[in-house]
Amino acid sequence: MKLNTELENMILHFGEMGSRWGFNRTVGQMLALLVFSDEPLSADDIAASLSISRGNVSMALKELHSWRLIRTHREPGDRKDYFLANGTIWELSQQVLEERKKREVDPTLSMLRSQLMASEQDAMPHHARQQMQEIHDLLELFNHWFDDMQHMKPEHLQALMRLGSGVGKVLEMTDRLRPKTKKKAIGND
Amino acid sequence: MKLNTELENMILHFGEMGSRWGFNRTVGQMLALLVFSDEPLSADDIAASLSISRGNVSMALKELHSWRLIRTHREPGDRKDYFLANGTIWELSQQVLEERKKREVDPTLSMLRSQLMASEQDAMPHHARQQMQEIHDLLELFNHWFDDMQHMKPEHLQALMRLGSGVGKVLEMTDRLRPKTKKKAIGND
DNA sequence: CTAAACTTTCAGAAAATACTGAAACTTCAA
DNA sequence: TTGAAGTTTCAGTATTTTCTGAAAGTTTAG
Numbered sequence: 393m394k395l396n397t398e399l400e401n402m403i404l405h406f407g408e409m410g411s412r413w414g415f416n417r418t419v420g421q422m423l424a425l426l427v428f429s430d431e432p433l434s435a436d437d438i439a440a441s442l443s444i445s446r447g448n449v450s451m452a453l454k455e456l457h458s459w460r461l462i463r464t465h466r467e468p469g470d471r472k473d474y475f476l477a478n479g480t481i482w483e484l485s486q487q488v489l490e491e492r493k494k495r496e497v498d499p500t501l502s503m504l505r506s507q508l509m510a511s512e513q514d515a516m517p518h519h520a521r522q523q524m525q526e527i528h529d530l531l532e533l534f535n536h537w538f539d540d541m542q543h544m545k546p547e548h549l550q551a552l553m554r555l556g557s558g559v560g561k562v563l564e565m566t567d568r569l570r571p572k573t574k575k576k577a578i579g580n581d
Numbered sequence: 582m583k584l585n586t587e588l589e590n591m592i593l594h595f596g597e598m599g600s601r602w603g604f605n606r607t608v609g610q611m612l613a614l615l616v617f618s619d620e621p622l623s624a625d626d627i628a629a630s631l632s633i634s635r636g637n638v639s640m641a642l643k644e645l646h647s648w649r650l651i652r653t654h655r656e657p658g659d660r661k662d663y664f665l666a667n668g669t670i671w672e673l674s675q676q677v678l679e680e681r682k683k684r685e686v687d688p689t690l691s692m693l694r695s696q697l698m699a700s701e702q703d704a705m706p707h708h709a710r711q712q713m714q715e716i717h718d719l720l721e722l723f724n725h726w727f728d729d730m731q732h733m734k735p736e737h738l739q740a741l742m743r744l745g746s747g748v749g750k751v752l753e754m755t756d757r758l759r760p761k762t763k764k765k766a767i768g769n770d
Numbered sequence: 771c772t773a774a775a776c777t778t779t780c781a782g783a784a785a786a787t788a789c790t791g792a793a794a795c796t797t798c799a800a
Numbered sequence: 801t802t803g804a805a806g807t808t809t810c811a812g813t814a815t816t817t818t819c820t821g822a823a824a825g826t827t828t829a830g
Contacts, residue, residue, distance in 0.1 A: 396704055398696060402713065405692050411816095412603065412685045416788060427716075430708035435807075445790045450808055471798075471805055481715040496601045503594050507587060515585055519619035524591065526670040533742055540745030548749050553722055556729035559748060560737050600786095605818060624777075634820045639778055660775055660828075 395441060399428060403442070414492050415459070418444060418452045423461055423477070427484070432465045432474030459491050482546055493538060497531055504528040584630060588617060592631070603681050604648070607633055607641045612650055612666070616673070621654045621663030648680050671735055682727060686720055693717040 395403065403424040410420025421442050426433065433441070439449045453475060456462040461484055465474045477484060504524055541549060552559065584592065592613040599609025610631050615622065622630070628638045642664060645651040650673055654663045666673060693713055730738060741748065 396706075398699075398703065398705055399709055402692070402696060405689065409685070409689055411787095414601065418788080427712050428706075428709040430706065446807085447791065447809075448789050451789085454808085473807080481712060481719055485719060496598070500594065500598055503591070507591060510587075514587065516587055517585075517617075517619065520588055520617040523616050523670060530670055530674060533739070537742040537745050540747075544746050544749055550722070552748065553726040556726050557733050558729075559741065560733055562751070600817095607819080635777085636779080636821065637819050640819085643778085662777080 402428070413488065414495065415455060416452075418442075418448050419455050422449070422452050423456060426456075426462055426475055427477045427481070429476070432476040434472045434474050436472075438475070460487050486542060489538075490542065493535070497535065501528065501531045501535065504531070591617070602677065603684065604644060605641075607631070607637050608644050611638070611641050612645060615645075615651055615664055616666045616670070618665070621665040623661045623663050625661075627664070649676050675731060678727075679731065682724070686724065690717065690720045690724065693720070 403421050406424035407417040407421035410417045410423075413420065415423075421444075422438055425438060425441060435446065435449045435453065438444075439446050442449075453462070456475075457464075461478055462475050463478045465476055466472075467474065478487070504527060508521075508524060508528060544552070555562075592610050595613035596606040596610035599606045599612075602609065604612075610633075611627060614627060614630060624635065624638045624642065627633075628635050631638075642651070645664075646653075650667055651664050652667045654665055655661075656663065668676070693716060697710075697713060697717060733741070744751070
C-alpha cells in the first residue's frame with residue numbers, strides 16, 4: 393500500500409490523537425490505515441506502510457480486535473490474514489464509544505456502588521458521601537441513556553441529533569398536551 | 582485534611598482513572614479531594630493529604646484551573662490561596678466533557694475540514710476521501726448536537742436523558758401529527 | 771524598601787508506556 | 801511427519817510522561 397502525502401498526514405494525525413482516544417499511536421495509525429484503505433491489508437503490508445515492526449503490528453491488531461474495530465479476512469488458498477475495518481464509520485464510532493464507556497465509566501460506577509452500599513453505618517463525612525451519591529446517580533443516568541441510544545436505529549438517532557435542542561421544545565409541547573398520562577393520549581387526532 | 586480509608590480509596594481510584602479521563606494521576610486525585618472536601622484547601626493541605634510534592638501540586642492546580650474545574654478562594658488577612666471545586670457535580674461533568682471535546686474532537690475536525698477543502702483536485706484515492714467525508718460529517722453532527730445540549734437547562738437535559746429512547750417514540754408520534762409543518766400545529770387539542 | 775510568606779518554574783530523576791526484533795509457537799500443504 | 805509460511809510473545813531498549821525539590825519569582829505587611 394503506497395500512501396500519498398495527504399493520506400499519510402491524516403494517518404499520522406490519527407496516530408497523534410490515538411492516546412487521547414484511549415489507545416496508542418500505532419493502534420491509531422493502523423485504524424486510520426484500515427479505514428482509508430479500500431482493500432484488506434496483511435500484517436506485512438501494514439508494517440511496511442507505517443514503517444513499524446512486525447511485532448508491534450501484531451500487538452496493535454490484537455488491540456483493535458479487542459475493541460471490535462477490525463475483522464480478519466482470509467483468501468482461500470492464501471495462508472495470510474488480511475485485515476479490514478469492521479463496519480461503517482458510524483458503527484466504528486459506536487464501537488469506540490461503547491468500549492470507552494466500559495473503560496472510563498463502568499469501573500468508577502461499580503466502585504461508587506460498592507462504596508455507597510458498604511458504608512451505610514461508617515464514618516464517611518457527610519459532604520463526601522453526598523458528592524459520591526451525586527456522581528453515582530449521574531453516571532447511572534448516563535449509562536442508561538447511553539444504552540438506550542445504542543439500541544436506537546441509526547437513522548432515528550441521527551435524526552434526533554440533528555434536531556438538537558429542538559427536541560426540548562417538542563417535548564415541552566407534548567408535555568403540555570399530556571401532563572402525566574401515557575403516550576397513547578397523544579394519538580387522538 | 583485527614584482522610585479515612587474509604588475516602589482515600591476513592592481518591593486513589595480517581596487518580597488511577599485520571600489518565601483515562603484526559604489528565605494525569607495527580608490531577609485526578611486532587612480533583613477528587615477537592616470535590617469531596619467540604620471546605621477549601623490550601624496547596625500545602627493538598628500536598629500533605631496526598632503525599633506529593635509542592636511543585637506537583639502547583640502544576641496540577643494550573644491544569645485544574647485550565648479545565649475550569651476549580652476556583653481560588655482568599656480569606657481576608659490570610660496570604661494563602663484556598664482551592665475548591667468550581668460548581669456542582671453536574672457542572673463539573675459538563676466542563677470535563679466540553680474540554681475533552683476540545684481536545685479529542687476539534688483538532689481532528691479541523692484537520693479533516695482543511696484536507697477536504699484543499700484536495701478538490703488532487704490525487705486522494707476515492708474511498709479514502711469518502712471515508713474522510715463521513716468522519717467529518719459525523720464529527721460535525723456531534724459537535725452541533727453537543728453545543729445544543731450544553732445550552733439546554735440542566736433539568737430539561739436530565740429529563741431528556743431519563744426519557745432515553747422513549748424520545749424516539751414521542752417524536753414519531755408528533756411527526757405523524759405534523760408531517761412537515763411548524764410546531765404550532767401540535768397545540769390544536 | 772525589605773524580608774517573610776507564599777507560589778511557580780524547570781532541570782533532572784523516576785516511572786510508565788510503547789516499540790523492536792529475535793525466538794517460540796502455530797498451521798497447513800505435500 | 802516435516803518444514804515453509806505465517807503469527808505471537810516477550811525481554812530488553814527507547815520514548816514519553818510525570819514527579820520532585822531547589823531556585824527564581826511574586827506579593828504584601830510593616
